[in-house]
Amino acid sequence: MESMNKSIFIPRETIEKRVKELGEQISRDYAESELIIVGVLKGAFIFMADLIRALSIPCRVDFARLASYGSGAASSGKVIMTKDIETSIRGRDILIVEDIVDTGLTLKFLVDWFRERNPRSLKVCAFLDKQGRRKVPFEADYVGFSVDDAFVIGYGLDFDEKGRFLPDVYIVE
Ligand code: 5GP
Numbered sequence: 001m002e003s004m005n006k007s008i009f010i011p012r013e014t015i016e017k018r019v020k021e022l023g024e025q026i027s028r029d030y031a032e033s034e035l036i037i038v039g040v041l042k043g044a045f046i047f048m049a050d051l052i053r054a055l056s057i058p059c060r061v062d063f064a065r066l067a068s069y070g071s072g073a074a075s076s077g078k079v080i081m082t083k084d085i086e087t088s089i090r091g092r093d094i095l096i097v098e099d100i101v102d103t104g105l106t107l108k109f110l111v112d113w114f115r116e117r118n119p120r121s122l123k124v125c126a127f128l129d130k131q132g133r134r135k136v137p138f139e140a141d142y143v144g145f146s147v148d149d150a151f152v153i154g155y156g157l158d159f160d161e162k163g164r165f166l167p168d169v170y171i172v173e
């Protein structure tokens with residue numbers, strides 16, 4: 001960590017304020033339903049933990065894990081599920097919680113995967129969004145912050161499994 005050249009991008013106070021707003025918005029939107037929140041491991045675990053505690057409505061939680069293969073840092077297109085959820089989602093309201101949307105390939109895959117099970121509704125909340133980097137069209141329903149083309153770590157996001165524990169978000173140079 002010490003050797004990594006990084007600068008602060010989103011301080012914890014700003015994150016806390018935005019997560020609170022997202023929690024309020026989601027609570028309003030799902031006031032009449034029993035929401036199931038699906039976190040995408042590992043990157044979303046801290047965001048999800050904060051987000052569900054910012055809700056004023058009850059929810060259930062489950063987790064999925066995906067892997068993408070290909071050239072180096074960029075995901076190349078081949079996404080596979082390595083851990084599926086264990087909850088039945090047919091006829092239920094589902095909110096996927098993800099750390100960051102980059103090419104869109106991971107979330108496109110996951111949304112298609114869950115849609116086959118006929119949930120009543122299926123939306124996505126992403127902590128971060130790199131809109132300019134899509135390889136497939138994809139729009140998250142709730143977004144914490146937009147990021148330009150930079151690699152970020154902290155608040156659950158890693159660089160080679162390092163930096164997930166950092167309470168603030170950093171840009172790695
Ligand atoms: P996508 O399929 O949208 O290209 O990739 C999404 C995944 O790539 C994210 O869930 C995340 O694991 C990883 N990723 C994309 N951009 C970044 C980034 O700037 N920092 C980190 N730590 N991971 C990223």
Ligand code: MG
Pocket residue numbers: 040041042043044098099100
């Ligand atoms: Mg992720």
Ligand code: MG
Pocket residue numbers: 043157158159160
């Ligand atoms: Mg990662």
